[in-house]
Amino acid sequence: MGALMLGIHGESAHTELARSLAREVRKFVDEMVIPSEPQMAQDGDSSFRLQSKLAEEARRAGLWGLFYPLSHGGKVASLEDYLIVAEQEGRTEFSQTIFGSHSALDAHMFLKFGTDEIHKNFLEPMVAGTATPSYGMTEPGHGGSFPGLITASAHLSNGSWAINGRKWFVGNTDRATFVTVLVRTAGEDTALGKALSMIIVPTDSPGFKVERQITMMGRFLGQGEISFRGVKVPNHNLLGTSGSGIDLMRQRLGIGRLLRSMNWVGLAQRCFDLMGARINSERGRSARLPEKQLVRQHVVNAYQAIASARELIRVAARGVDAQRSSDVEINVAKVAASQALCVASDSAIQLYGAEGISDLTPLSGIYRIARTSRILDGSDESLISSVGRRLINFFKEEDAYHFG
Numbered sequence: 443m444g445a446l447m448l449g450i451h452g453e454s455a456h457t458e459l460a461r462s463l464a465r466e467v468r469k470f471v472d473e474m475v476i477p478s479e480p481q482m483a484q485d486g487d488s489s490f491r492l493q494s495k496l497a498e499e500a501r502r503a504g505l506w507g508l509f510y511p512l513s514h515g516g517k518v519a520s521l522e523d524y525l526i527v528a529e530q531e532g533r534t535e536f537s538q539t540i541f542g543s544h545s546a547l548d549a550h551m552f553l554k555f556g557t558d559e560i561h562k563n564f565l566e567p568m569v570a571g572t573a574t575p576s577y578g579m580t581e582p583g584h585g586g587s588f589p590g591l592i593t594a595s596a597h598l599s600n601g602s603w604a605i606n607g608r609k610w611f612v613g614n615t616d617r618a619t620f621v622t623v624l625v626r627t628a629g630e631d632t633a634l635g636k637a638l639s640m641i642i643v644p645t646d647s648p649g650f651k652v653e654r655q656i657t658m659m660g661r662f663l664g665q666g667e668i669s670f671r672g673v674k675v676p677n678h679n680l681l682g683t684s685g686s687g688i689d690l691m692r693q694r695l696g697i698g699r700l701l702r703s704m705n706w707v708g709l710a711q712r713c714f715d716l717m718g719a720r721i722n723s724e725r726g727r728s729a730r731l732p733e734k735q736l737v738r739q740h741v742v743n744a745y746q747a748i749a750s751a752r753e754l755i756r757v758a759a760r761g762v763d764a765q766r767s768s769d770v771e772i773n774v775a776k777v778a779a780s781q782a783l784c785v786a787s788d789s790a791i792q793l794y795g796a797e798g799i800s801d802l803t804p805l806s807g808i809y810r811i812a813r814t815s816r817i818l819d820g821s822d823e824s825l826i827s828s829v830g831r832r833l834i835n836f837f838k839e840e841d842a843y844h845f846g
Contacts, residue, residue: 460523467505467530467541474499475534476804482536483807485662490617493539497571500540507542507569509701510549514569521697521759525704525752532708535807543705544614547698548575548622551681555690559678564620564642576618576645578609578668579691589624589688590634594670596625596641598684601677603627603641605670608653611818615652615666620644623670624687638687642679649673659810696772697762699819703755703779706815709808710748710779713786716805717741720793731793740789747782754778770832773825780815780822787812 475496482489500506508531509524510516518524531537538544545568552565567573584591594607605625612621621643628637643650649671656665682690717740721731731737754775761768787809791798798805816822836843 528704529708532705610667636685710786713790751778751782
């Protein structure tokens, strides 16, 4: 059965290049990636080697790093155009490594805020595929959404930063060659907006250690805990300016949430297509699934969630491209994309029955990601509370809210 292509057909607002790349990526995922998913789902070196091999295949096909800056090999200039490409990349849970999308955010941040040394030592090797980034913000015992509680610190002396502290739930800890870490660089008497900074630390620096790997719902997804004990890096590894960490964090979180949300919608689309295949299969017809009203409700609920999330992400991306303040749109889009993935994966598992919760289908792995999506990059509760406060405060000054 042909897939219902929610993300490509009828997208006249996107450039022909973006539509063409989306079709190429979809073909690559279907033919090269999906057949290898069972092997990649097994934790260990063999999974990493296979993902690296597929990343090289993607590079040879011209499909790696598509949202890198145009000056560094990227092919898609606007976030809104990248939407339909990222959805097709996101149809596999291994997309970030295979298509280099996990480092696109770092590439843009480094290009915009990095020193010449950062460009040479980190940006260029990363876009060449010889360096792997990670990002450390959350600390053990502290809520990730409260940067004011950060205790990891850095002190500048004789042209070098000395860094001490811990971070956890840091991605790519099994393969990262450097980590961008958010640390306190001023005392408690300094306003939070000027007290934090971002510094890039090579993972082979003396005093840096991966303390442990952290599994997520029984499976390793690259998350870990790291420590810094007197780690020293040169002053030019400072990203932006000293004290600009909060501003950089907000920019990073906003764009990062949209990039991840785009991938989640792609995974939701994958679940939706699997639902359709199951319902119309010989087994589904013998169980009369197409005739059952609750089955139809599962399909409609998933469709509505995916279509709504896609449009909300598009609105938010348009605001980012126009350099407008889009915090409300971004956070609502992130929550909607997470909900869409949760609804679609849960419904698909329900229709597949015991097979859905086994390793006989990709659904159990997708469901793990769906459940973590409600927490990582900002929990539902914190984002909803923030958006609600912003909207309520808006009406202190205005009588009507104008949707963009």
